[in-house]
Each structure stands twice: as C-alpha cells, then as structure tokens.
Amino acid sequence: MLLAYHAAHLLLSMLPPVQTWKALDHTHSLCLDLTVKSQSGPGHPWYEVQASVDKKPVFQYDSDSSKMKPLGLLGAKVNATKAWTELTQTLGEVERELRMIMSDIKLENSMTRGPPTLHIQLSCQREAERDAAASWHFNINGQPALLFDAMNMTWTVTSPGARGVKEEWENKGLADYFRRISMGDCCHWLREFLEHWEKVLEPPVPPKKVPDADQSLPMSSIACIILGVIVIISVIIVICCSISRKLAQRSPKKPKEALYQEARLSSPALLSV
Template sequence: SLCLHLTVKSQSRPGQPWCQVQSSMDTKPFLQYDSDSNKVRPLGFLGEEVNDTKAWTELSPTVGEAGRELRMVLPVIKLDKKEMRGPPSLQVRLCCQRETEQCSGASLLFSRNGWIALLLDTMSITWTVIDPGATGLKEEWENNQELAEYFRKISMGDCSYWLREFLEHWENMLLPEPTEPLTEAPNNHQPASIPLNKCILPLIFIFIIFICLIVIIIKKCMKKSGTTESENQAGLWFLGRFVLGRTSEK
C-alpha cells in the first residue's frame, strides 16, 4: 500500500510551510514535500531508487495542488472547544492498495487539529462520521460533488498510478540477494597415509650398513687374534646366514 500524510494549516509562522507531506510505501517513508520549497525530496533507499523516474517528476505539482485544494476547504471547518488549539489545521491520510494489477482500495481519513473526524471510501464515495462533531462537515462535503470527485481522482487515479510505478522497485529491493552454494571445506583431519615401501626401504638400507660395519669389525678382530682362514670363513658364513634370516623377516 502507498499512503500520503498531508498537513495543511490556514496560517503559518514565517519560515514554516503551510503544507507538509510525507509519503510511505508499506509504512516505510520514501518522500517528503513542503510548500516553501515546492519540491519533493527522497527519503530512504526507495526514495533514492525512484527519484529519477517519470512518476517522481509528476509528484511535486500533484501534491502541491492537493495541498491548495485542502487549504481552500479549511475556512468551512468549524472546530469544537476541545479542538481549538491554535489556528485550524487539517490532516489527511490518503491511502491506496493494488491487487491483480488494479486498484483494490482507496480512502481518505480527515482529522481536524489532530482529532479524527471523517473517513471517505473513494471506491464507493461513502462518508463515515467518526467524530459526531464532524456531522455538519460531512453533510457539506457530501453535497459537494466536485470535491468528492477530486478526492476520488487523486486516490484511485494518482495514488494508484504512483503505487504501480514504485511497487516494482520496492519489490526488487525486498528480494533476497542470491547466495553462492556452500562448498564443503577440505577435511584436514584425515590421517596421512604413508606408503609401506617408503618406510621399509630406509630400514633395510640402514640394517645393511650396520651389518657391513660389523663384518669389518669382526675381520679386524680376527686378524689381531690370529684365527685361521677357515675359521674366518665359518664366522662370515654364520653372519651371512644371520643377515639373510633377518632380511627375509622384513
């Protein structure tokens, strides 16, 4: 839904606008207007998104005209004692909704000096009195066909048009951003597998070097002890059998 909140004063102090407007999309403010500057200013992300569209450029004159029309009806508004707080002012909440590409609802809620007075359903031009003190105002406006037609035009025509033009931008802003599919992180806790031959070969190589050193030491010892050649060969044969047996076990 799109709503415009208009505040119109019969009198205003210097430096204060007599008409102020704030508009919202689904309760999120996106524009602001005042009669002093006669310009529409963007608010929020939606305002920044649509402030260069054709519909945006048409807002300022239409909203300004609505303020002037409402100011013209202020003199006929009679206030109760409870409402007499300063110069007369009129607050109007204009809202419209769209469904299936067409206007499905439009209304104007009128308040006098902050007190809710009348509700106008512009789809059926039906007036509803909320404050009994506004009965006379309702009868006067009800007989003013030109005023009722203007309210119908701005709510079902202009408001519905703005809603249609801005709704696409608003829905695109509400869409979630696409996210990349999650990929599983590599499992760094898997035990590292070491090939068996990489473990055995170094051990065999070390074992052979160790045996060679033993053979050299034994030969030197035999020379010093004066053992015969046959005894030396027997000792080496026994050592060779021992080495082959250990190697086969590996």
C-alpha cells in the same frame, strides 16, 4: 566401494533441502500523510507530506520548497522517474485545493481549539495485480473527524463536531475530487513504484557462500548438483575397480607342484610318504 559411499554421503549432505517456493505477499500500499495548518510561523511550512510504500519511507514534501525529497532506497530509485514528476505536480495542486478547504472549515464548539489544523491520511492498496482499496482519513485539531471510502463513495462521521464539515464538502462535490486523487493518481503512483520496489527488495548475493538451510535453490541448480554427484561417484567406483584389478594382476600364482611341496613341509604325515 566404501570410499565411494562415504564420498557420496558427504556430497549429498552439502545439498540444501528442496523447499516449495512460497509466494510473496502481493498486497501493497501507498500512504500519504498530509498536514495542513491554517496558520504557520517562519520556518514552519503550513503544508507537509510524508509518503511511504509498505510502511517504508519514500519521500517528503513541504510548501516552502515545493519539492519532494527522496527517502530510503526506494526514494533513491524513483526520484528520476516520470511518476516522480507527476506526483510533484499533483501535490502542488492538492496543496492549493486544501488551502481553499481550510478556509471553509467551520467547527462546532467540541472541536474548536484555536486555528484548525487538518491531518489527512490518504492510502491506496493493490492486491493480486488489481486495485483493492482507497480511503481518506481526516483528523481536525488532533481528533478523528471524517472517513471517506473512495471505493464506495461513502462518508463516515467519526466526530459529531464534523457533521457540518461533511455537509459542506458534499455540497462542493469534493467526493469526486477525493476519489479521482485516490483511485486514479494514488493507484497509478503505487503501480509505478512497485516496478522498482521489487528490485529494491532483492538482497545482494554474497560470493562463494553456501546457501543456508532455509534458502531454496532453483530446480536446474539442484539437478546439476545431483548429476555432478552421480558423475563423481561413478568415477570413484571406476578408479576403485581399476586399482583392485591391478593388485590382483601383480600377485603371482604358484604352480601345483610348489603348493604340494609346501604342504608336505608343513605336515609330518606327508613327509613320511
């Protein structure tokens, strides 16, 4: 029985602690960093895009090649998908639209530093399987200029020198265009990428490795392990009982006469009788 107890204790100590499964953070974001230059030299594209999902690089795009170059594990997963093709086409359309926008930018003296360079950060988010937010941040010549909230269709002027730019873009109806790109296309790309993103996040399981203490096993695996422990303990108990019975059967019982004779030999008082 003592052997069975120690065996059970050893097996149970090998079991990882049962932990409650914690839901992953379901807030995800796609961010496009666009740089548009009114003038550029040879070998320096005037239009460049860097994209990331949850701050992990996915691809880069420039006006010289008009192609997207995949980056990281996610980029390698999605570069042959339909969303990848759609995104390439849309970035080409945005390129042409931004070129026309750059030609109309008229800055006040506080923001004039040579030919204007426009840096744009387009981002969209999803939370709990629904679109959560989408926005455009515009920097002109390295200075924050405008913020467009695509959810509420509102503009915020972050630099006094950009008031004229805001009025010009409002008159041209660019708010509707920016909303369509961010709330429509951006959110669609994010949904498509997330289907592959979960597969990328799954770590490979090394063979024959005992789970760490901070990892949790499925309930079915834990139940199988506990059942195995019970079976092993039962087998050990049966074996111990069987051995005990065999040892008892091998020990011969002495008759009463032999026991009485041994007692007389060991006691002087009985020898005198």
